Amino acid sequence: xxxxxxxxxxxxxxxxxxxxxxxxNPFYSVxxxxxxxxxxxxxxxxxxxxxxxxxxxxxxxxAVMVLYVFVVAYVGGGDEPLHKPGGALRVLGPxxxxxxxxxxxxxxxxxxxxxxxxxxxxxxxxxxxxxxIGTQFLTTYLFPFExxxxxxxxxxxxxxxLARRRRGLEPIEERDPRLQPARPAYTGTLAEVAGLxxxxxxxxxxxxxEHPVLSPTGSRSDGEESR
Amino acid sequence: MGIGWYLVVSAIIFCIGAVGVLTRPxxxxxxxxLELMLNAANLALVAFSRMWGGPDGQIFxxxxxxxxxxxxxxxxxxxxxxxxxxxxxxxxxxxxLRG
Numbered sequence: 001x002x003x004x005x006x007x008x009x010x011x012x013x014x015x016x017x018x019x020x021x022x023x024x025n026p027f028y029s030v031x032x033x034x035x036x037x038x039x040x041x042x043x044x045x046x047x048x049x050x051x052x053x054x055x056x057x058x059x060x061x062x063a064v065m066v067l068y069v070f071v072v073a074y075v076g077g078g079d080e081p082l083h084k085p086g087g088a089l090r091v092l093g094p095x096x097x098x099x100x101x102x103x104x105x106x107x108x109x110x111x112x113x114x115x116x117x118x119x120x121x122x123x124x125x126x127x128x129x130x131x132x133i134g135t136q137f138l139t140t141y142l143f144p145f146e147x148x149x150x151x152x153x154x155x156x157x158x159x160x161x162l163a164r165r166r167r168g169l170e171p172i173e174e175r176d177p178r179l180q181p182a183r184p185a186y187t188g189t190l191a192e193v194a195g196l197x198x199x200x201x202x203x204x205x206x207x208x209x210e211h212p213v214l215s216p217t218g219s220r221s222d223g224e225e226s227r
Numbered sequence: 228m229g230i231g232w233y234l235v236v237s238a239i240i241f242c243i244g245a246v247g248v249l250t251r252p253x254x255x256x257x258x259x260x261l262e263l264m265l266n267a268a269n270l271a272l273v274a275f276s277r278m279w280g281g282p283d284g285q286i287f288x289x290x291x292x293x294x295x296x297x298x299x300x301x302x303x304x305x306x307x308x309x310x311x312x313x314x315x316x317x318x319x320x321x322x323x324l325r326g
Contacts, residue, residue: 002229006228010232021243021263030259033263040270060295067299092249100298108235114232115278116231120278123277128282134284145262148293148294155298155300163304
């Protein structure tokens with residue numbers, strides 16, 4: 001019975017992996033990867049790793065894939081040509097992959113590990129449960145556990161820094177100062193009074209003509225409105 | 228089922244992911260193929276854990292999942308930053324650092 005389930009889920013996992021590579025639209029690739037991950041979680045269950053299977057479905061297929069779907073929707077990945085003209089890598093890549101499969105299978109056939117051909121060692125009751133994994137994480141593997149949590153924190157901060165909106169990237173659009181709404185003299189914000197931002201009627205016109213500054217709205221102040 | 232079958236499936240998935248990394252030009256799909264390779268490694272680790280009857284391989288697989296989540300976060304942040312700068316989302320075009 002476990003052999004039937006193994007072949008079903010192995011075929012789904014391999015088909016999902018092929019779908020990720022072959023499908024032209026990145027959105028469909030993400031959906032194929034979700035399919036692949038769920039089949040892989042079933043394989044983990046067949047290997048008596050219940051907690052890893054649950055984490056796979058909840059963390060991977062749940063959270064990480066939602067992040068992927070958001071970014072694909074934001075970037076707007078449309079259909080793209082699967083094989084662009086030129087590039088020896090496009091031809092050599094599949095050859096390399098096939099060679100790697102053959103090599104790994106030869107290594108597996110000639111292995112000296114006798115356990116590979118068995119169904120696995122005898123396992124104790126409670127193997128792969130959250131209790132066992134948690135006990136291991138908080139006793140033997142406490143240091144890797146803490147390092148992993150620190151790494152997650154660093155990655156989260158790094159992603160925020162990388163993807164934040166920087167100032168000065170957007171092109172400054174020239175706007176006609178005559179289209180600005182007219183404001184009475186000596187009114188404005190504190191930043192304009194301090195001379196940080198141009199605009200308003202508080203700065204003397206002569207000084208602003210000598211030092212034209214850019215306001216955050218992108219309008220070039222040249223003292224037009226006070227004249 | 229013998230453990231060897233799981234290792235064969237793991238090898239096939241890893242190689243599919245490697246081919247995807249080598250041939251696809253879109254960095255989003257390259258990240259997805261990296262996920263495939265990490266998951267193939269995870270499957271091998273869990274299979275070896277079952278072979279020895281110890282939980283260490285499963286611990287290792289969970290750590291690999293954490294690393295994969297970090298890699299996805301930073302990689303997607305970089306893709307969003309590339310998109311904000313109106314550059315092409317194509318690793319063949321993004322070759323300014325090429326030696």
